[in-house]
Amino acid sequence: MKRISAFQVMGPVMIGPSSSHTAGALRIAQIAAHILKEPADEVIFYLYGSFAETYQGHGTDRALLAGMMGYPTDHPDIRNAYDIAREQQLKYQFIPATLKEGMHPNTVSIEVVGSSGKKLSLTGASIGGGEVIVNVINGIDVAFTGEYPTLIVQQQDRPGVAAHITSILASAGVNIGTIRMYRESRSNRAFTILETDEKLSSDLVDRILENKNIYDVFMIN
Numbered sequence: 001m002k003r004i005s006a007f008q009v010m011g012p013v014m015i016g017p018s019s020s021h022t023a024g025a026l027r028i029a030q031i032a033a034h035i036l037k038e039p040a041d042e043v044i045f046y047l048y049g050s051f052a053e054t055y056q057g058h059g060t061d062r063a064l065l066a067g068m069m070g071y072p073t074d075h076p077d078i079r080n081a082y083d084i085a086r087e088q089q090l091k092y093q094f095i096p097a098t099l100k101e102g103m104h105p106n107t108v109s110i111e112v113v114g115s116s117g118k119k120l121s122l123t124g125a126s127i128g129g130g131e132v133i134v135n136v137i138n139g140i141d142v143a144f145t146g147e148y149p150t151l152i153v154q155q156q157d158r159p160g161v162a163a164h165i166t167s168i169l170a171s172a173g174v175n176i177g178t179i180r181m182y183r184e185s186r187s188n189r190a191f192t193i194l195e196t197d198e199k200l201s202s203d204l205v206d207r208i209l210e211n212k213n214i215y216d217v218f219m220i221n
Helices: 006-010 019-036 050-054 060-068 076-087 161-171 203-208
Strands: 040-049 091-096 106-114 119-128 131-137 140-144 150-156 176-183 189-196 214-220
Touching: 019 040, 019 050, 019 060, 019 106, 019 119, 019 131, 019 214, 040 050, 040 060, 050 106, 060 076, 060 091, 060 106, 140 176, 140 189, 150 161, 150 203, 161 176, 161 189, 161 203, 161 214, 203 214
Parallel strands: 040 091
Antiparallel strands: 040 106, 106 119, 119 131, 131 140, 150 189, 150 214, 176 189
């Protein structure tokens, strides 16, 4: 029988009013901030479905800005996200968009430019109770929740890359819960996404990057 966590029953500790429209939205933006790995200079949020219809009244706009700036779901400054974004000179836009076929009704696409000029695009959905799923990173279809410690490896699709990653995690005593590869096409750009039972240490990133076919590594703890 599938276990149901207290998080699923009670929802997250959060600033309201809605776990789907605020906590979930914040977590999607927070994941984007983790992957960007630097302060954001400019960000555009494309809002779909009910996000597009109610983003101002339900605080989705403030939650997305707060998540992009690294705030947790229960931080009181979420209410002041607009003021803080202006203080940090973060340029932002919210653009309601038409829900596409197959999209969850609480979906946001984020296009962000970091302080170094680094660009990231990410699409995710808030699926209820503060839980989320990330569907697309930089044009590649993926599927992960960020609920567990997660390692995201951007790479070239070449033999031996997965073995390199898993051997490093094994040597560090990290148990892999799930591992999936998502790729544009054969021998092209790809993401390997691993969810683990243990938190991930930053030194693992340097060791994984020793492989010439790996471009970047992101951790979500």
